[in-house]
Amino acid sequence: MNKRHKQVKFILPGFIFYTCFIILPIIYVFYLSFFQWSGLGEMKFNGIQNFVTIFTDERFSPVFFNALWNNIKYLLCVWLIITPFQYLMAYLFFIKIPAYKYLKFMIFMPYVISTTIISFFATLIFNPNIGFLNKFLEAVGLEHLQGAWFGDPNWAFKLMILLILWQGAGSGVMIFYSNFMDISKDVMEASRIDGCTEWQRFTRILVPLSLPSCASVITMSTIWALALFDLPFILGGAKGGVSGSLDFVNLVFYRYTFGSALNGKSEIGFGASICVVMFAVMLIITTIQNKVLKKFEYDN
Amino acid sequence: MKKEKNTEILSPGARVVRWVLSIILMIYTGITIFALSITVMDSLKSKGDIVTNFVGFPKQLTMESYFRVLKEANLLLYLKNSVVLTVGGTLGCILLAGLTAYGISRFDFKGKNFLSGYFLMGMMVPVQVSVLPLFLILKRIGLLNNIFGMMLVYASGISMACFIFQKFFHTIPVALEESARIDGAGDFRIFFQIIAPLCKPVVMTVALITAISQWNDFYMPMVLLGKKTSNTLTLVIYQYIGQFTKYMSESMAAVVITLIPVIVLYFLFSSKIVEGLTGGAVKG
Numbered sequence: 385m386n387k388r389h390k391q392v393k394f395i396l397p398g399f400i401f402y403t404c405f406i407i408l409p410i411i412y413v414f415y416l417s418f419f420q421w422s423g424l425g426e427m428k429f430n431g432i433q434n435f436v437t438i439f440t441d442e443r444f445s446p447v448f449f450n451a452l453w454n455n456i457k458y459l460l461c462v463w464l465i466i467t468p469f470q471y472l473m474a475y476l477f478f479i480k481i482p483a484y485k486y487l488k489f490m491i492f493m494p495y496v497i498s499t500t501i502i503s504f505f506a507t508l509i510f511n512p513n514i515g516f517l518n519k520f521l522e523a524v525g526l527e528h529l530q531g532a533w534f535g536d537p538n539w540a541f542k543l544m545i546l547l548i549l550w551q552g553a554g555s556g557v558m559i560f561y562s563n564f565m566d567i568s569k570d571v572m573e574a575s576r577i578d579g580c581t582e583w584q585r586f587t588r589i590l591v592p593l594s595l596p597s598c599a600s601v602i603t604m605s606t607i608w609a610l611a612l613f614d615l616p617f618i619l620g621g622a623k624g625g626v627s628g629s630l631d632f633v634n635l636v637f638y639r640y641t642f643g644s645a646l647n648g649k650s651e652i653g654f655g656a657s658i659c660v661v662m663f664a665v666m667l668i669i670t671t672i673q674n675k676v677l678k679k680f681e682y683d684n
Numbered sequence: 685m686k687k688e689k690n691t692e693i694l695s696p697g698a699r700v701v702r703w704v705l706s707i708i709l710m711i712y713t714g715i716t717i718f719a720l721s722i723t724v725m726d727s728l729k730s731k732g733d734i735v736t737n738f739v740g741f742p743k744q745l746t747m748e749s750y751f752r753v754l755k756e757a758n759l760l761l762y763l764k765n766s767v768v769l770t771v772g773g774t775l776g777c778i779l780l781a782g783l784t785a786y787g788i789s790r791f792d793f794k795g796k797n798f799l800s801g802y803f804l805m806g807m808m809v810p811v812q813v814s815v816l817p818l819f820l821i822l823k824r825i826g827l828l829n830n831i832f833g834m835m836l837v838y839a840s841g842i843s844m845a846c847f848i849f850q851k852f853f854h855t856i857p858v859a860l861e862e863s864a865r866i867d868g869a870g871d872f873r874i875f876f877q878i879i880a881p882l883c884k885p886v887v888m889t890v891a892l893i894t895a896i897s898q899w900n901d902f903y904m905p906m907v908l909l910g911k912k913t914s915n916t917l918t919l920v921i922y923q924y925i926g927q928f929t930k931y932m933s934e935s936m937a938a939v940v941i942t943l944i945p946v947i948v949l950y951f952l953f954s955s956k957i958v959e960g961l962t963g964g965a966v967k968g
Binding site for chain 1: 703717719802817841896902907919935943946
């Protein structure tokens, strides 16, 4: 091997595997989206017909838009509820509220538990027949408050947000927290000597200095918000819950690709085009979001 | 580390607010404790006891649901699948990522920044986008419903590991390798005998977060390991949730078996796991 290309033998194995199993599939999905193909037999080139079907088919497009709307609703919850919650939590740990070490340990713990098990816990608590919550309400004489919980379209979405808040918030809290800890002690000290109030320190020092990390956390949670699958699938079933209250784009994709919901046969090409649309939405939203977040960034 | 003196002087009002917040959060963490302890206790109850006494201490401790789930439900096979998959996937990922990161950060060549960005791309694209092609590719090469095929996919997801390793390699002085090279050691020998031992802490961090996410993964195994004999533990729990009222005690035991490894790792290495998570977050 040429002496000047020593790096090749180190990079090549990783490059091959990574390209084959991570990058190639992304390109392949774009290619597939232009075909009509059931997975067996001949692939028929279909142009943009699949995309036309997604947006105009009178049977499919309401389902799709309902799912997309749920994704957007969830994304808004991430921006307006989950991220502020994480930020606040990180701040509380930063100012060392009593027992903060224990709290930090416990609040991050659900993060290492699988979403399947989180759904299992949710079943224990919210199952309408044997779940703990309904039994508890019965025991204290509040039967009229009993509900079908995940079987109730008014409750399902809200409960899912609570579950995600409980399980998924930990990672963001830790990232915000570690960024607070990175802020130079001198700055904090100086602010204290200058007589900053706690509120001033929070708004004038912590918030501006931790914005770059916020940007990356928000970008990642946006991507994951649009790719949400596990919890609604396990708790609401592949059909997306009662009257589509837990239906998300990814569930639609799964149903139509592997579950043969369009014409009674599996539609690989059609499924791929749903993926492409989802990917495009993701790109558009993260691009806009980064533009907006850049505006708030300080030069430091 | 020197114990930091609490120099902040708090007004009594602020102190009360902090205590109140702390107590609210303690109640909030009670949810986790409650869910975990109910599951563990219920898994130790007999089949009749669990129905009449869902929340509460077991009347009599018994391991019968564990025996039942291991024997009748064949959980040992799924446990083996999960262990083989996680161990293989994590080791493969670390080896590939380590080599790649070393190649990128230690040698000068054209397109270095491009490659570095190329390997990061995987972090920005969720697996949901690529799962359908992966299904087709694995089917074509005959590795669908095969633990080894799934392992290859996991081992290829090196974005995060590669990123963390690159950052770490920049902190190792080049002088170490140069002296070894003068002594006549080859590139791979330098990597495995001089660099790798230095990496133990960072390898540990990356291995923990990779292994936990693979152990917990549900979506990929569901699509790519659909056949019963190649199922993993998370898939078994998913099936139990669907028939919860019928298999209450079995599902509790299966959940506990799946939980034990991650909870033990968390108690032992929680700070390492956090470190891996925050180190992997792209800053700026």
